[in-house]
Amino acid sequence: MTDISVAQQVVDALKELGVKHVFGVPSGGWVDYMEAIRTTEGIDFILATHEGGAAFMADVCGRITGAPGVCFGTFGPGATNLATGVGSAYLDRSPMIALTDEMPEHKRGRIVQMAMDHQALFAPITKKTTRLEAGKVREILFDAAQEALSGVPGPVHVGLPVGMSAEKTTPQDIAPLPQIKIDNAGSEQLEKMQQLFTQAKKPVIVLGLRAALCGIQDEVKALAEKFNVPVVINPMAKGILSESHPSYAGVLFHALSDVVGQTHQQADLVVSIGYDEVEFSYEDWMPDAPLVSLDIVTTELDTQQYTLACDVLGDIPHSVQQLLACDCGPKDWDLQALAARRDDMFTRMSPQNDVFGPCAALDTLREKFPQNGIMTCDVGAHIHLIGQKWPTPKVGLQIMTNGWSAMGFGIPSAIAAKLCNPETPVCSVVGDGGFLMTAGELAVAVRENLSIVFVLFTDNDLALIRIKQEKKSNPIYGTPIRERGTIGGDNIFGVPVLKAFNQNEYGHALEKAQAMGGPVIVEAILDSREYDDLVLRKDRG
Structure with a gap:
């Protein structure tokens, strides 16, 4: 050679x-x-x-x-x-x-x-x-x-x-190594899981990002429907179960999570599937109920405060199939009451009055943006709304960072999504704080001629921190991005900017942006006060 x-x-x-x-x-x-x-x-x-x-x-x-x-x-x-x-x-x-x-x-x-x-x-x-x-x-x-x-x-x-x-x-004559195969969980663990689930009257299923990665959407839907159980989702598992499904209870940690808590706090057993504590620690939301975890790594839980009843360690799809095989009838949940809570939650995240705020901006974007498109988002108050509110038809159509949660993620993530899926519509929702951190990457979108709609939520406010200041009765300090106005001119690094000061202008701007080709910024000048009653809620209700 x-x-x-x-x-x-x-x-x-x-x-x-x-x-x-x-x-x-x-x-x-x-x-x-x-x-x-x-x-x-x-x-x-x-x-x-x-x-x-x-x-x-x-x-x-x-x-x-x-x-x-x-x-x-x-x-x-x-x-x-x-x-x-x-x-x-x-x-x-x-x-x-x-x-x-x-x-x-x-x-x-x-x-x-x-x-x-x-x-x-x-x-x-x-x-x-x-x-x-x-x-x-x-x-x-x-x-x-x-x-x-x-x-x-x-x-x-x-x-x-x-x-x-x-x-x-001389190059080595070797091929890429196979991924290390994950063994199935042991029969003793699987039998205990089945026993605990069969005995439970009101178990709740909680899905994490590893559940989203292992292709078990059909099995999750079947579990929910066979056993009449609610399903709670961590933010990075969005898309694994439709928001309109009767068992859908909502997303942990994000907007109005106290409403989600009204469901999971009733549970007498928590069954987590592919749950990664890096998104949200169990101790921050768990009801006073035993935990059964189906995963490939050991569960991290304060066992002096909570009961880890069964750690089912092994191939997740196989463990889920064994859970689905449990020989018991529907559980004792009132799915009509669940539907009322879910409907109330979504109603409260609908636009209020005639204010042009983030709820209206997300509703209009969802209406105008293709269902099969990929939406990425940055970190900020808006991610809490997106995590709870954005209808996601399947896994991978909403991309966020939650384990690391770095501001500045939105623009680069959209560029990567478009490079990997050149025929798929891509948009990104970014706040003006995160936008300033990685705005320079817009030059990459121009150079590569990528058709991406960057939706910029301009509210001149680091809203999450400002809300925390106000909860402590502190003066607002260090969080205004500028006194007022827009992020810049009509063009940033070669990317045209379409400005919208109301919902009508915004809808027209989104339509125009998608028709233009190449990268386009739609800047929505919003009122951030809409976040105040929706985010940073207590997950235990």
Whole structure:
């Protein structure tokens, strides 16, 4: 076999793993890798404005494609910038390979410009951190991919020693490693689960992000209908059960979660499926009832305060099938009362009076935006409304960050979603605070000519923090973004801005934006006070 450069071997290995985009901000040490990407069909380098934005894009690519998202940052500030998005992949459970420059061996540990210990930097926010070796390129990258994809997905950091990229070695004759198979739960655990569920009079089912990832939508629907039980959902599991389904009880943690609490607090057994505590700790909402957890990792619960009755550890779809096989009739829930609570909750999140606020803006967007489109969103008060209010026809059509919850996620996530699904309509809802953090990534959308509608909620207010200040009777300080007015002019970084000061203007602007092609910003100038009575509620009712 002919010797080829390390850079080409890296790119070939990534392509073999199914990677189609590598996001980053280049360095001198990255030049050979960029040239290898340029000359390799089927994989592209996407120049980001900031390494954090690049890593957010890689995070979302990993979620959507099933192949690890890949990003790059250089020494020091490039790596620390990248770390924000790597942390997102870590706590939002997205498969990723994060690449950074590293000093060659003879300079490690010495005082060198921009130098820092990247292995130490990434250790707390990755599943694994390692370093490339010239003779083990495929072995190291395939192992990184297996680690990123297996079990609870997440990022792996691989350092690229500068100067190694041009070395020529013989590529290893090995294929990508398979994902590590998850065994079925033991029969004793499954039997105990069935016994507890059969005996319960009012069990509630709670779904987490790992339930959304393992393709059990049909089984969840069948569970709800066979046993007449309510279903509660964590934010990143949106789409797994229709908001109109009779058993749908609502989303934990987000707007009017106290109404959702009126249901789950009645339960005499909680059955969680694929629940990840990183979204919302059990102790913050659990009723005084035993917990049965169906998952692939051990449940984290304060067992001095709550009862972990059964930890069903194993393949989630198999465990759900065994739960569905329970030989018992419908449970004692009043689904008519549940429907009344659900209807009341959605009514309270409807536009009030003639105020042009976030509820009206989301309703109009849902009306104008295609049902099969992907909506991403940023972090802020609006995410609490979206999590509870936005009808999501299936998993993956609403993309948010909740485990990491970084402001600035919205714009890069929409760019990644469009690159991965070029024929699918994509929009993103961002607040003016988060918009300012990653507005520079709009230049990427222009350069790649991506048809994305960025819906900018301008209220000149960091509303969640302002509401918390007011609850403490503190003066409003440090939260107004500007005194008044809009975010800018009629064009930002080459992206046209359509402004809307009322609902009628906003509806017309959304229609125009979707017809224009390319990236467009629709700026809705809203009244943020609508959030005050809807968000930051107590989940126990």
